[in-house]
Amino acid sequence: MSSLRVGFVGAGFIAKFQVQAIAQIRNMEVAGVTSRTRAHAEALAQQARAAGVGEAVVYESISAMAPHVDAIALYAPNYLRVAMMEEIVEAVRQGAALKGVICEKPLGRNVAEARRLVDLAASANLHTAYFENQLFMKPLRTQMAQLAPQQRTMGPPALVRSAEEHGGPHEAWFWDPTRQGGGVLSDMGCHSIAVGWYALTPLGKPITFLQPVSVSAEVALLKWGQPHWQQQLLDRFGVDYAKTPAEDFATGMITYRNPESGQVVKAQFTNSWMFEKQGLRLLMDGMGPGYAFEINTLASSTQIFIGDVAAEAIANAEAALEKATASRGLLTVHHNEADLYGYTDENAEAAAAFLAGRDGFLPWSYGLEITRLVMAAYMAAERRQTLDLTDPAVQAGLESYVPLIQQGRGAEVLR
Structure with a gap:
């Protein structure tokens, strides 16, 4: 080979x-x-x-x-x-x-x-x-294959919800909105937006077949703007959210239209850097007429328990789960995260x-379209309104748009 x-x-x-x-x-x-x-x-x-x-x-x-x-x-x-x-x-x-x-x-x-x-x-x-x-994840592709007969008989899904959440990135530049491009919406919203668009797409159609119609979104700084956590971020990474904050929570909804049937479908995305469970969680679900799917990466087939008396012996919690937050208690273990996540x-x-x-x-042309949707979500959050993605003025504006958070002016949006 x-x-x-x-x-x-x-x-x-x-x-x-x-x-x-x-x-x-x-x-x-x-x-x-x-x-x-x-x-x-x-x-x-x-x-x-x-x-x-x-x-x-x-x-x-x-x-x-x-x-x-x-x-x-x-x-x-x-x-x-x-x-x-x-x-x-x-x-x-x-x-x-x-x-x-x-x-x-x-x-x-x-x-x-x-x-x-x-x-x-x-x-x-x-x-x-x-x-x-995430578009290559075996659980996501398996459910699509398993539900293919239902799609052909009943029609494609009408609603998909996708979330990626953990306690925050490993490296300083991820936290810096001017270098990374924003906060959690830029970092992980691109994943969840892509999953929603992909899982809603009818069988056999191109990945950009469904036409984005509108987007609404909210961004917030819920944990890492609090004084204790803000100081921890400054001490650990040298990033000062008192001066240049980024969002640690984002959620929104994108509406798509099937250009052949006219059917309107919706994809909800939710992302956070303030997730306080075992570690990284990907949560995806979708519903069509008479069928549904759900994926939760914390629902592993393998779990272990480490009591207080034995906790000192643990070597590396992240060997078991990305962004692990604990080294004792009931822990989720994935034997092959690189494969699980695609x-x-x-x-x-x-x-x-x-x-x-x-x-x-x-x-990369697809990556460009995902970037456009992420920027549209930031714009909708800044304007506090649902954005019409079919409006030529909005389309033109997105070409040169740089979110306030990415400019280092997040305090104007998040305070």
Whole structure:
């Protein structure tokens, strides 16, 4: 079997997760790694080699790595990606024979940035894959396959609700709205919005078949703006929510129209950085005429209990569950989070696509549309009104819109 030699840009949390995923597939290997922090790149390369997924040569720059890989995966912070993509395009112009480029969600911090990335990839004739792992989750795809007969008989779902929640990100730049692009709506709302749109789409139709009609949303700072937690955030990450706050809670509703039947369907999204249960929870459910589905990643088939007397022996709670909040009591355990959350399948699909000379299932043009919906949700929250996504003035405004929270002016929205 042919294997896609991928070069990683970035060596943080998500890159480590992706190495775990690649270890479970046969058509991709980690050929190179580059990071602004050499020690991080060396550590990730060692992880990849130990997992047997490639040579993982450490390079000083994207330009140095590009001639030695088939594709490049951008796992670096959001605020760096445009400049990194410009370096990739220049490397192609200098002769690097890249087949494609991968970008971890979100594609851009705003529509203008996402569109710039799409245009850059097109200028270098590069195939693209937008990594939205939740659309590759086996539980989500299994329920769609299982309910396919009901869809054909009764019609597609009419309502989908999707939530992703945990206690907050690992790294400082995620908390900084000017670097990350906002708060939890930018970070995790892109997941939940994508799940809703995808799960509502009728069988056999393109991923953007349903037309967005309207969006309403609310954002709030419910936990991390309180003095105790605000100080903890400042002490731990150097991020001051007294000056530049971001939302730790977001919820909203997007209405879609089926362009063939005229049917109106709805997708609700909810996201928070203030979830106080065992750890990361993905909660998805949907309803159609006479059928329904529900996915809850905290309802694991494996649970363990650790009493107080034995709690000192635990080594690493996150080995059992991402964003774990406890190391004793009744704990949820996932034996393979990289597969559960869809990372294995998104890598396998991207590799197959690039090796076949085509875009991934989710090209960057799709990532642009998700960014547009996230920005529309921010705009609706700022205006405190339901936004008409069919209004040409709204569509034009979204092209240059930068949320107040992303500008560092979150106090005007969240206070």
